């Protein structure tokens with residue numbers, strides 16, 4: 001998330017940040033991780049071909065999918081039609097949206113499954129689907145043109161906050177902005193009755209230029225409401241309960257993305273949460289801010305039909321994480337239309353667990369898998385291993401399937417995996433779990 005990226009810049013909490021007391025908690029975790037983290041894809045160098053990105057310019061003639069406002073005078077987002085003249089008003093002093101910004105509206109990079117931002121979004125979805133099956137409602141198509149009220153007032157951003165200035169935010173008119181964060185949707189979704197949700201979207205901020213900043217970027221917001229029944233038996237008050245759940249949930253997410261990294265919680269300030277925290281991880285020899293979060297201010301819940309409830313919320317910047325995870329050196333590359341960047345073929349993972357016998361070896365397993373999947377198998381990796389009281393040992397392997405030439409269909413991979421399971425069972429005489 002930009003504010004988290006832009007430590008020293010104007011952001012929703014820039015001013016406060018200067019005054020905030022940063023109390024650093026001890027590293028929270030470093031335990032083992034069962035799932036293969038996204039970060040483990042990097043060494044393959046295949047996901048985004050970092051060498052290519054560093055070395056070669058886009059081929060001559062390569063064009064963005066839609067280069068400019070000139071190419072599209074209107075776009076549609078979530079069923080809302082946005083015409084150029086709706087957001088670019090050159091003669092209106094209350095408007096500061098240029099054509100270059102209009103040209104980005106509706107591109108929705110986060111909705112392209114093979115784009116690094118789409119891959120990251122889907123990986124985060126996977127985490128929530130796996131751990132909170134069916135609980136979180138997902139929104140990634142909400143219109144980025146929002147009322148000032150939604151963007152600021154509804155999330156308690158003070159009237160004199162720097163982020164409200166024309167210098168920091170794109171105003172369509174005095175009452176309307178291009179959202180500068182996905183938190184702009186918290187209140188409306190709460191009012192609509194949602195209690196668990198993830199909102200992904202493009203957000204817009206006026207800013208200076210460098211390799212990690214771009215005036216349009218992408219965030220994901222998470223929100224979860226608790227009712228008194230949830231915490232009544234816990235011995236904690238609602239706020240403590242929500243804070244503990246928040247930390248546990250986000251530590252799990254960070255492990256899902258980065259593997260078994262060291263983490264720490266840093267106290268901070270956001271207008272919409274109290275207490276507020278940042279999660280940092282130790283990755284590639286440095287502490288990296290991953291996201292901002294906190295326990296939602298009661299006032300927000302009260303105003304939106306959830307008196308007596310508590311909630312947690314988090315916001316994370318997708319570009320920042322994707323740049324680190326995929327080794328992307330320049331934020332502009334996210335907007336590149338070079339097929340080598342936008343259309344790489346994603347891997348597909350299948351797990352299988354079984355009780356091994358004395359004869360079992362990993363090489364034998366690999367032989368079986370390769371015999372069935374050929375070069376479509378990219379990796380076979382032991383991700384879990386334990387022995388029960390009876391002395392039986394269980395292994396869980398994760399198989400990564402990926403073609404270098406084409407996208408594999410679900411059906412095809414399911415067939416392969418089904419075959420692999422059958423042959424592993426019959427040939428290796430192991431007991432599938």
Ligand code: DAH
Pocket residue numbers: 001002003004011012013180181182183221222270272273292293294312313314315316
């Ligand atoms: N909206 C914040 C920003 O862009 C990020 C954020 C921080 C979102 C904490 C949250 C939160 O929901 O709880 O700076």
